[in-house]
Amino acid sequence: EAQVTQNPRYLITVTGKKLTVTCSQNMNHEYMSWYRQDPGLGLRQIYYSMNVEVTDKGDVPEGYKVSRKEKRNFPLILESPSPNQTSLYFCASSTSGRQPQHFGDGTRLSIL
Amino acid sequence: GESVGLHLPTLSVQEGDNSIINCAYSNSASDYFIWYKQESGKGPQFIIDIRSNMDKRQGQRVTVLLNKTVKHLSLQIAATQPGDSAVYFCAEATLSGYSTLTFGKGTMLLVSP
Numbered sequence: 001e002a003q004v005t006q007n008p009r010y011l012i013t014v015t016g017k018k019l020t021v022t023c024s025q026n027m028n029h030e031y032m033s034w035y036r037q038d039p040g041l042g043l044r045q046i047y048y049s050m051n052v053e054v055t056d057k058g059d060v061p062e063g064y065k066v067s068r069k070e071k072r073n074f075p076l077i078l079e080s081p082s083p084n085q086t087s088l089y090f091c092a093s094s095t096s097g098r099q100p101q102h103f104g105d106g107t108r109l110s111i112l
Numbered sequence: 113g114e115s116v117g118l119h120l121p122t123l124s125v126q127e128g129d130n131s132i133i134n135c136a137y138s139n140s141a142s143d144y145f146i147w148y149k150q151e152s153g154k155g156p157q158f159i160i161d162i163r164s165n166m167d168k169r170q171g172q173r174v175t176v177l178l179n180k181t182v183k184h185l186s187l188q189i190a191a192t193q194p195g196d197s198a199v200y201f202c203a204e205a206t207l208s209g210y211s212t213l214t215f216g217k218g219t220m221l222l223v224s225p
Binding site: 004033035040041042043044045048058090092100101102103104105106 | 120146153154155156157158161201212213215216217218
């Protein structure tokens, strides 16, 4: 089954404690992206990757890092999380940035 | 945490009615548009797309209309069912050159039996 898998699905943590949200896709897609979704603000892109070792900033990259060492994986790293990063996060993949994207089921992060 | 459905415009319809969800897009250079459906607790799911060389495209029970003159997109759902209850987003992009999707804020559709 074609899917984008995110882990964990839920996480409550404290300010400053580094965390990583993993994302993996099994569709051999070149393009992967991270979004955050906040009430009233919709989906905003954090980072994206056009291919292995190629990443770029989206609209709200501050406080986040990503890496793309393998085609299937695109982890999102919060080096020093802060409460304003409490949000619902989605990973997505597609054949290109302009094609319909397949989304994971989301990771809800709460930073206390 | 708060539901992503809060603060969204809401369309309430009866089962069996036709629904029309509207979207105003921002970039006059956008030439590719997608509609997504997001159910509670899930990620957005692709419904239908349309390119700017078309003004109408039909899928199964859904039709997308594009009016480039006024930068307006609509999604029509025929014979709406309770399972159609969800948040619906439009997204825009440009096909030429490098681009990524820009999402609208969404509309919540509530279908009553």
